[in-house]
Amino acid sequence: MKGFMGKILRIDLTNRSISTIDTKQYEQWGGGHGMGSAIFWDLCKDKGIKAFDPGNVVTVMTSPLSGTLTPSASSRTEIQGIGPQSWPYEWFTRSNVGGRFSAMLKFAGWDGVVVEGKASEPVWIDIRNHKVEIKDANGLWGLDAYEAQQEIWSEVNDGENYGTWNQVGTGRDGGRSTQRPAVLTIGQAGENLARNAVIMHDAGNAAGQGGLGGVWGSKNLKAISVIGTGSVEVADPNALLQARIWLHEGYHYNVDEPIHESPVDNMPVYGTITRSPGYATLYIPYTEPSRAKGCTGCYNNCRRKTSSGYSNEASCVESLFYMTEKMEDTHKATDLLQRYGINVYDIMQHGYLRDLYMRGIIGPGKQIHSDLPFEKYGELEFAEALTKAIAFREDIGADLAEGMPRAIEKWGLLDDMNKGLVTFPNWGYFEHYDPRLEIEWSYGSILGDRDINEHDLNWLVHWMPLVCDAVGQEPIVSAQRVAEQISSKLVIYNDPMMLDYSEEGIYSDAKVKMVSWHRHYTRYFKQSMLFCDWAWPNFLSVNNPEMKGFTPEGEPKFLNAVMGTNMTFEEGMEIGRKIWNLDRAIWIMQGRHRDQEVFNDYVYDVPTSAPYHLPIFKDGQWSFDVNLGRTLDRDKFEDWKSKYYTHEGWDPSSGWPKRSTLEGIGLGYVADELAKNGKLGRE
Amino acid sequence: MTKLSEISIEQAQSFTKMVGYEDRMTGTTMSGSGGNKHVSIYSIKEMLKFLFVDSFDRLSQRGHGSTISYLNLDELIRWIAEVYEDKELADAISEGMSNADNYAAKIEIAGNLLKERMQQCEEILK
Numbered sequence: 001m002k003g004f005m006g007k008i009l010r011i012d013l014t015n016r017s018i019s020t021i022d023t024k025q026y027e028q029w030g031g032g033h034g035m036g037s038a039i040f041w042d043l044c045k046d047k048g049i050k051a052f053d054p055g056n057v058v059t060v061m062t063s064p065l066s067g068t069l070t071p072s073a074s075s076r077t078e079i080q081g082i083g084p085q086s087w088p089y090e091w092f093t094r095s096n097v098g099g100r101f102s103a104m105l106k107f108a109g110w111d112g113v114v115v116e117g118k119a120s121e122p123v124w125i126d127i128r129n130h131k132v133e134i135k136d137a138n139g140l141w142g143l144d145a146y147e148a149q150q151e152i153w154s155e156v157n158d159g160e161n162y163g164t165w166n167q168v169g170t171g172r173d174g175g176r177s178t179q180r181p182a183v184l185t186i187g188q189a190g191e192n193l194a195r196n197a198v199i200m201h202d203a204g205n206a207a208g209q210g211g212l213g214g215v216w217g218s219k220n221l222k223a224i225s226v227i228g229t230g231s232v233e234v235a236d237p238n239a240l241l242q243a244r245i246w247l248h249e250g251y252h253y254n255v256d257e258p259i260h261e262s263p264v265d266n267m268p269v270y271g272t273i274t275r276s277p278g279y280a281t282l283y284i285p286y287t288e289p290s291r292a293k294g295c296t297g298c299y300n301n302c303r304r305k306t307s308s309g310y311s312n313e314a315s316c317v318e319s320l321f322y323m324t325e326k327m328e329d330t331h332k333a334t335d336l337l338q339r340y341g342i343n344v345y346d347i348m349q350h351g352y353l354r355d356l357y358m359r360g361i362i363g364p365g366k367q368i369h370s371d372l373p374f375e376k377y378g379e380l381e382f383a384e385a386l387t388k389a390i391a392f393r394e395d396i397g398a399d400l401a402e403g404m405p406r407a408i409e410k411w412g413l414l415d416d417m418n419k420g421l422v423t424f425p426n427w428g429y430f431e432h433y434d435p436r437l438e439i440e441w442s443y444g445s446i447l448g449d450r451d452i453n454e455h456d457l458n459w460l461v462h463w464m465p466l467v468c469d470a471v472g473q474e475p476i477v478s479a480q481r482v483a484e485q486i487s488s489k490l491v492i493y494n495d496p497m498m499l500d501y502s503e504e505g506i507y508s509d510a511k512v513k514m515v516s517w518h519r520h521y522t523r524y525f526k527q528s529m530l531f532c533d534w535a536w537p538n539f540l541s542v543n544n545p546e547m548k549g550f551t552p553e554g555e556p557k558f559l560n561a562v563m564g565t566n567m568t569f570e571e572g573m574e575i576g577r578k579i580w581n582l583d584r585a586i587w588i589m590q591g592r593h594r595d596q597e598v599f600n601d602y603v604y605d606v607p608t609s610a611p612y613h614l615p616i617f618k619d620g621q622w623s624f625d626v627n628l629g630r631t632l633d634r635d636k637f638e639d640w641k642s643k644y645y646t647h648e649g650w651d652p653s654s655g656w657p658k659r660s661t662l663e664g665i666g667l668g669y670v671a672d673e674l675a676k677n678g679k680l681g682r683e
Numbered sequence: 684m685t686k687l688s689e690i691s692i693e694q695a696q697s698f699t700k701m702v703g704y705e706d707r708m709t710g711t712t713m714s715g716s717g718g719n720k721h722v723s724i725y726s727i728k729e730m731l732k733f734l735f736v737d738s739f740d741r742l743s744q745r746g747h748g749s750t751i752s753y754l755n756l757d758e759l760i761r762w763i764a765e766v767y768e769d770k771e772l773a774d775a776i777s778e779g780m781s782n783a784d785n786y787a788a789k790i791e792i793a794g795n796l797l798k799e800r801m802q803q804c805e806e807i808l809k
Contacts, residue, residue, distance in 0.1 A: 317717035358704040432718040472785025610711040
C-alpha cells in the first residue's frame with residue numbers, strides 16, 4: 001500500500017537501543033491512532049501500570065496522508081500512551097498536534113516513533129533521514145520549549161542559518177534542505193512531571209491533553225528532532241492533484257473573490273465556516289500586522305504570525321487563557337504557557353482560584369497558603385507567577401501541577417466541583433461544551449478517556465445559531481436544513497433525528513447512532529488518517545454556491561489517490577469501529593467498567609443558566625432552542641448507556657465487548673486476552 | 684440616551700469598590716473553539732471589561748476568533764440596584780434595554796451607561 005514509508009522507529013531508552021518495526025504489520029489500522037493503539041496493545045505488556053512507569057509505551061504516529069498534497073491532513077501527528085492527566089484514573093489516552101513534524105518524519109523515511117523505557121539521564125533523539133542517535137540532553141534540560149528548539153535547530157545545522165541550502169548528514173546521498181528540523185519538545189512543566197504538561201512543536205502547536213509531556217519528562221526525554229530530505233510516494237499523483245483542485249475550487253475560501261464576503265447580503269458566515277485565512281487565532285486584533293500561517297500542506301492556513309512575535313501560531317483556546325487590559329499582555333500570557341509547556345485547558349479555570357482567594361480560602365496564612373499575587377489578578381504579573389509556579393512546582397503550583405482536579409481534591413473542595421463552581425464533567429477534564437446538552441461531545445468523552453475536542457457538529461448545531469441570536473439575526477442555516485443536510489452525510493444511518501437535542505432526543509435510539517457514528521468517524525478519519533479537526537468532516541460549506549459539503553465524498557477520494565486502494569467511506573467507518581473497540585479493550589484492561597462512566601454531580605443536578613442553542617424537534621417542527629434550565633437525568637442516561645453498549649456489541653451490564661463482537665472485526669486475539677483476565681462481556 | 688445625575692464622592696467611592704464573593708456577579712464567556720467558561724465579576728471595572736460582544740461583521744469574518752460574554756441582564760440590573768445601591772443607573776439600564784431587540788444591543792446600552800457613570804466617578808475622585 002502506498003503512502004507508508006515502510007518502517008517505524010522503535011527506541012528503548014532504558015537500554016538506549018534503536019530498532020525498527022515493519023509498518024506492514026500494522027497497515028490494516030490505517031495510521032496514526034489506530035496504528036498507535038495496536039502497537040501499544042502489543043508492546044505494553046502490563047496495561048495496568050501508571051503513566052510515569054517506565055513500562056509506559058508512547059507512540060508518535062503519522063498517517064499515509066502525512067507529507068502529501070492532501071489538504072488539511074498532511075501534517076498532524078498522533079501521540080498516545082497512558083496519560084497522567086485524567087482523574088481519578090490514568091487512562092490510556094491520545095493527543096494530536098499540527099505543524100510540520102509528521103510530514104518531516106515521513107520525509108526522513110519513518111511512519112512513526114515508538115518510545116519505551118526510561119533513560120538514566122536526560123536525552124533527546126536526533127533523526128536525520130535514516131540516521132538516528134540518542135543524545136545527551138543535559139544542555140537542554142531546564143530550557144523552555146522555545147529555547148530548546150532553538151538549541152536543537154542550531155546543533156543540527158552546525159550553527160548555520162536556515163533559509164539557505166544546508167547539507168543533511170554527512171553522506172553524499174543525505175540530501176539538502178532549507179528547512180529547520182521539526183522538533184517535539186517539553187518545557188519545564190514536563191521535566192517536573194506536571195500532569196498537565198504538553199509536548200510542544202514550533203511556536204504554537206501542542207499535544208496538549210493527557211499530560212503526555214509529563215510522561216516524556218518521566219522518561220528523561222526532552223525532545224525528538226527530525227530533518228528529512230525524501231518524499232512520500234503516492235499511488236496516483238494525478239488523481240491526488242485533481243482531488244485537491246476539486247476541493248479547492250468547490251469549497252475553499254477564495255481570498256480574491258469570496259462568495260460570502262458580506263454576511264448580511266450573502267449566505268454567510270463566520271470564520272470557521274468560511275475558513276478565511278488566519279481565523280483561528282482568537283485574540284490577535286486586526287490592527288496588529290500579521291500573516292496567515294498553516295501546517296504543512298494545509299489549504300486553510302488558520303493560524304497567524306504576528307509582527308510582535310507574541311502568540312505566534314497560537315490558535316484555539318490557548319489564546320483565551322488569560323484576559324488582561326492590554327492585548328500585548330494577553331498574548332504574553334499565552335506565550336508563557338507555550339514556553340513552560342502547560343496545558344491551558346487544565347488551568348483555564350484560574351478564575352476559580354481567584355474565587356478561593358476572595359472566599360478567604362487561598363492566600364498568605366490561609367487554609368491553602370499561597371504567596372501568589374492574587375491582588376494582581378487580571379494583570380500579567382499574576383499570570384507570570386501562576387505559570388511559573390506550576391512549571392516549577394512552587395507555592396500552590398506544586399498542587400496544580402498534579403492537575404486542577406487533584407489539587408481540588410487535596411484541598412478538600414470536591415463539593416465545589418459537585419456544585420459546578422468549577423467545571424470538570426468527566427475524567428478530570430475541563431468542561432468544553434455543555435455536557436447536559438451537546439451530548440455527542442459529552443457522551444463521547446465519558447465513553448472514552450478525555451474531552452474529545454472534536455468540533456465536527458458543534459459549529460453548525462450550536463455556535464452558528466447562538467451567534468446569530470446574540471446579534472439579532474436569523475440563523476444563517478435553518479434548524480431543519482441543519483438536521484437534514486448533516487444527517488444526509490451521516491452514512492450509514494442518515495437519520496435526521498440524530499440531530500435532535502431536545503429533552504427526549506438526547507436519550508433516543510437516534511442519539512445512540514449519532515454517538516456511534518461520531519466515535520467511529522473520528523477514530524479512523526480524524527485520528528488515524530489525521531484529517532484536521534478544523535477542516536474535516538465538512539457537512540456544509542458556504543464557499544460552495546449550493547452550500548454543499550465535501551463529506552463523505554472527499555475522505556475516500558484522497559485516501560484512495562494516496563494509497564492506491566478502492567476503499568469506501570463505509571469501510572473507513574468499519575476500521576474506526578475496530579479501533580474504538582481496541583481502545584475499549586485497553587481501558588478495560590486498565591479497569592474500566594460501566595459503573596465508572598458517570599459524570600460529575602453538577603451535570604445531573606445544576607441546571608443550565610446561559611442560552612445554549614441547539615436544534616430540537618418538537619411538534620413536528622425543527623427549531624433552535626436556548627435550552628435553559630436543563631440537566632442530564634441520571635436514570636435516563638444509564639438507560640441510554642445500556643442501549644449504546646448493546647448497539648456496539650458490548651455487554652450492557654459491564655460495558656465490556658463480547659467475544660462475538662471482537663471476533664467479527666478481526667480482534668479475536670484481543671478477546672482472548674480479555675477472557676484471560678476475566679474481562680470479556682457476556683454474550 | 685438618559686443623562687445620569689451628578690453623584691457625590693461617597694457614591695463614587697461606593698461605585699468603584701470591589702465586592703465580596705457573595706455579592707459577585709457571574710457571567711459566561713462563550714467562544715467558538717473554547718466553549719463556555721464561567722467568570723466571576725467583582726467590580727464595575729471588571730463588568731465593563733466583561734460586557735462585550737463582537738460586532739456581526741467581526742463574528743462573521745472570524746468565527747472561532749470571537750467571543751460572546753453572556754450575563755443574565757435581569758441579574759445585572761438587580762446587582763446595580765442592590766449591591767451598588769445605584770437605583771437611578773439600574774432604572775436607566777432597564778429602560779434603555781427595553782428598547783433594544785437583541786442581546787448585543789442591550790449590553791451595548793448597559794455598557795455605555797456603566798461607562799458614563801464610571802467616568803463621573805473618575806472625575807469626582809480625581
